[in-house]
Amino acid sequence: MSWMLRLLFLAVSLSPAALLMAWDADLSWPLIEGVRLSLTLTPLAGFFLVLLALVAPLIALPMLRRPSDVPSLVLFVLLLIGMQLLLLAGDFVSFFIGWEVMTWSSYLLLLRSPRTDMVTSQSYILFNLASAFLLLAGILVFYSVTGDFLIRAATEVSRPQALSLVVLFGLAFLIKAGTLPLHIWIPRSYDQAPDLFSAFLSGSISKMGVYGLILLLTLFPDALTGFAGRFLNGPAVGYLLAWVGVITSIVATFKAISQEDMKRLLAYSSIAQVGYITTAIGVGSSLALAGALYLALVHTLVKVLLFISVAGIVLQTGQRRFNDLGRLIERMPISFFGVLIGIIGLAGMPPLPGFAAKYLVFVSLVDARWLLLLAAMILASTAAFIYCYKLVYAPFLGHANSPEAREAREAPWPYLVPQVILMGLLVLFGLFPGLAIDVLIDPVLVGLQMAPIGSESWAKLSTAYGGYDGVVLMLVFGTAFALVTGLFLLLRGRMRRAGSPHDLSFAGEVPTAETPLHYGAGMGRELRRIPLVGWILRQGTQGFYLGLAGQMRAAAALLGTLYVGRPQTWILIAVVVFALSLAVQAMMGGL
Amino acid sequence: MHAVVDSLAMIAVSYVMGFLFYGFYRQLNARVQRRWGPSIWQNFFDNMKFFFKSETLTHGPMFFFGPMIIMAGAFTTVLFVPFLKDSDWLQGFSQYGNLILIIYLLVVGPLGNALAVGSSGNPFGVMGVTRGLTRLMGLEVPFFLGLALVMLQHETTSVHAIMAAQDGLANWGLVTNPIAFCVILLPFIASQNGSPFDVVGAPVEVYAGPRVEFGGRLLGVLMTQNMMMSIAKLVLVVDLFMGGATNILVLIGKAFALFLLTTVVSMVFPRLKTEQAVDFFWKVPLGLGVLAVILTVWLPSWSA
Structure with missing residues (x-):
């Protein structure tokens, strides 16, 4: 492929950014009698367009590495165009076209991987088509009620109409976001998709479900409170949605811990993170939505970073299972830092921005007085530490467990450049938690007619419940680290490096090269002994669907x-x- | 300048309190078991002995930096917990933080050290880390729920504001929100690595604990941070439930009272396995927490 084509591809991958800069008017033209198409950039769509603009070139760069797969590049371009259309859509016709282009091009991209099997491709297309058809049904109901296709607040609908709309649209978007039990297409397809495309699937495409859910709130301004009133200090319908989100996170987190494959672990972790976002949307207050958007931002950056790092490991070693890797820290140091920063962000540790996002969600739950939800969310987010540790330990620490892992070299530069940029962005947002609020999130909240969070300065995240200062935190930690290391090295005595990796304190034995010393995939297995976790891991969603099918068959037999x-x-x-x-x-x- | 002196003072206070409290614990434990036990200074002597070991074994750069991260984490945690109220001193950088931040800071260091443990290549060390993370998953749920009850009661996450609201014995969190204190008490003991939840790094479990590969000065660092971190947690609970302290003597008194309470609980019960501990946390303290939520949040809102 000539360099012209490559350059063209790179230019197209920058198109979301260009669109973001250049868009300043609304386009509108009649399609047929009574139906107008319109393209407009709302603040909400703008936020998701920013995410797309950040991510698209970073994934495009490693995709260009030779030998590149030309059909994949073409499909990726199509996918980007579809997603931009989806975000710009001011009416449901263009929205649906964008949604369909996204669905089909991503499906065909998924098929480009030699690992994709029949079950995966079938479940991907079945669930995504179900999502698209539910969306279509919702759009038709919307048209029959309001008389046009414009995306706007539907104030004149009656309660049953609104309910059917919420159910149709809600299901469509929840499938895309992958909440329980509609998630079973995700682990398979994220795992088997081409390695770089998995980053895009998790980082960007799952966010379209989130975009849809927030858009749904704008269609019915009182959707959350209108149906069943309030529960404590929040909307009662949202309480249900929030529990769906939290249960998704808990189950997906424990599933993630029990995975033996890097990409599958990341897929489940992605489900769990989108579960948090769903929870925050359920709370529905301005604090919670700010938290949801912040989580979406962090999740996009973190998952793209992690998937690209993992893609680099798979490229260099050909191994993807935890058991077959190990000790890559010395051979792939930059990828190690990529994964390290990624998991710190994923676990929501201060000072990276994952903490700011979680902080907003926690505070919004306290504000809504939904403390049991808060406890359940803490369970998911603390259990996430275990899979985060597994993700950094099994490939990078311990002992190399395969010849490939022993001889791997650092990933090529097209993989490293995006990682370094993403690490930089994460540290930047961590230092200045108010930056994302001020620049990205507050305009959306204002656009949704909600109270903005506001920030005195970019260094501070401030809410009515208190806040924190990212710069001070980072400075204190950095100074303490420098001080401790300096003082330690000043102490008398010398450091000696262990003679061999088998020079270990091993319960009185002397391990040799044959002793299995890598904890790898076994980590987290003992968690099954905890009754609740064991119960969750024994249940499968497949069982749920099989049970459902069984019930259907029984009902049909009764009818028969x-x-x-x-x-x-x-x-x-x-x-x-x-x-x-x-x-x-x-x-x-x-x- | 004030900030620098103040920070150094906080670190010094937490270190001194740390080794004295633990020295006392060893002495008390010995007396309960009808032994004489070591002197109250023994922890200080042990710590110094580690720091002046002539040789320290490492397993590579990450192994070395792990203890540095955990120590920096301990310093940061101490500096973000306000030790005194209505005072310019022993405040550190606490006005820039909040309760949720402190809870997360408590975990940053141990996770940094977990990298070092993994880097050592000893599977038993990693097993210890997994046990620790599993226990954390168990204890954090009721612990955070109890703290959330306090945050809800005062409608803030600022430790300063919570402390300021407790002027006088009648307004102590212990009196106004006793059930929240009961909810956090046992998880708090676990977070202090106290028996019966001390399977991670208990003396007989050293060979399957996070510290198995560490020796010499690195072990000294781990011991120091453990003592300082314990004091930071004690002071935090004093701030939240016992009205804080206006001067250092009151602080030591209150923290010591709390330490005695947790110690006597620890001395009575035998050690639980990790999964037993987690199951216990999700049944008893969490059950109590759910009850507390129903009683203090749901019922008032329905009767209103």
């Missing part, structure tokens, strides 16, 4: 008993019922 047997009986009964109803009507004076 009506048709078997002697037809004369049924005809007789039908005649009798008909005659009886006629008689009743006659007696009531109806005839």
Whole structure:
């Protein structure tokens, strides 16, 4: 492929950024009688366009590495165009076209991987088509109620109409976001998709479900409170949605811990993170939405970083299972830092921005007085430490467990440049937690007619419940670290490096090269002994669907008993019922 | 300048309190078991002995930096917990932080050290880390729920504001929100690595604990941070439930009272396995927490 084509591809990957800079007007033209198409950039769509603009070139760069797969590049371009159309859509027709282009191009991209099997591709397309058709049904109901396709607050709808709209749209977007039990297409497809495309699937495409859910709130300004009133200090319907989100996070987190494959672990972790976002959307207050948007931002940066790092490892070693890796820290130091920064952000540790996002969500839950939800969310987010540790320990620390891991070299530069940029962005947002609030999130909240969070300075995150200063935190930690290390090195005595990696304190034994010393995939297995965790891990979503199918079959069998047997009986009964109803009507004076 | 002196003072106070409290613990524990026990200064002597070891074994750069990260984490945690109220001194940088930040800071250091443990290549060390993280997963749920009850009660996450609201014995968190204190008490003991939740790094479990590979000065660092971190946690609970302290003597008194309470609980019960501990946290303290939420949050809102 010539360098012209490559340059063109890179230019297209920058198109979301260009669009963001250049867009300053609304386009609108009539399609057919009574239906107008319109393209406009709302602040909410702008936020998600920023995410896309950040991520697209960073994933495009390593995709260009030779030998590159031309159909993949074309499909990626198509996907980017579809997503931009989706975000710009001011009416549901363009929204649906964008959604479909995204669905199909991502499906075909998924098929470009040699690892994709039949089950994966089928579940991907089935769930995503279900999502698209639910969306289409919702759009048609919306049109029949309001009389046009413009995306705007539907104030004139009655309650049953609104309910059906919320259910149709809600299901469509929840499938895309992958909440329980609609998530089973995610782990397979994130795992088997081309390694770099997994980053895009998790980082960007899952965010379109989040965009849809927030958009749904703008369609029905009182959707959350309107249906069932309030529970404590928040909307009652949102309480249900929030529990769906939290249960998704808990189950997905424990599933993630029990995975033996890096990309599958990341896929489950992605489900869990989007679960937090769903929870925050359920709370629905301005604090919570700020938290949801912040989480979306952090999750995008972190997951793209982690998936690209993992793609680098897979590229260099050909291994993706925790058991087959180890001790890459010395061979792939930059990838190690990529994963390290990634998991710090993923775990929500201060001082990286994951903490700012979690802080906003926690505070919003306290503000809504939904403390049990808060406790459940803490469970998911603390359990996440275990899989985060597994993700950094099994590939990078311990002992190399395969010849490839022993001889791997650092990933090529097209993989490293995006990692370094993403690390830089994460540290930047961590130092200045108010930056994302001020520049990215407050405009969205103002656009949604909610109270902005505001920030005195970029260094500070401030809420009515208190806040923190990212710069001071980082300075204190950095100074303490420098001080401690300096003082330590000043102490008398010398440091000696262990003679060999097997020079270990090993319960009185002397380990050799044959001793299995890598904890790898076994980590987290003992968690099954905890009754609750064991119970969760024994349940499978597949079981849920099989059970559902079984119930359907039983119901059908029950219904089927009506048709078997002697037809004369049924005809007789039908005649009798008909005659009886006629008689009743006659007696009531109806005839 | 004030900030520098103040920070150094906080670090010194937490270190001195740390080794004295633990020295006392060893002595008391010995007396309960009808031994004489070591002197109250023994922890200080042990710590110094480690620091002046002539040789320290490492397993590479990450192994070396782990203890540095955990120590820096301990310093940062200490500096973000206000030790006194209505005072310019022993405040550190606490006005730039909040309660949730402190809870997370408590974990930053141990996770940094977990990298060092992994880097050592000893599977038993990693097993210890996994046990520690599992226990953390168990204890954090009721612990945070109890703290959330306090945050809700005062409608703030600022430790300063919570402390300021408790003027006088009648307004202590212990009196106004006793059930929250009961919810956090046992998880708090676990977070202090106290028996019966001390399977991570208990003396007989050293060979399957995070510290198995550390020796010499690095072990000294780990011991120091442990003592300082314990004091930071004690002071935090004093701030939240016992009205804080206006001077250093009151602070030591209150922290010591709390330490005695946790110690006597620790001395009575035998050690639990990790999964037993987690299951216990999710049944008893969490059950109590759920009850507390129903009683103090749900019922008032329904009757209103």
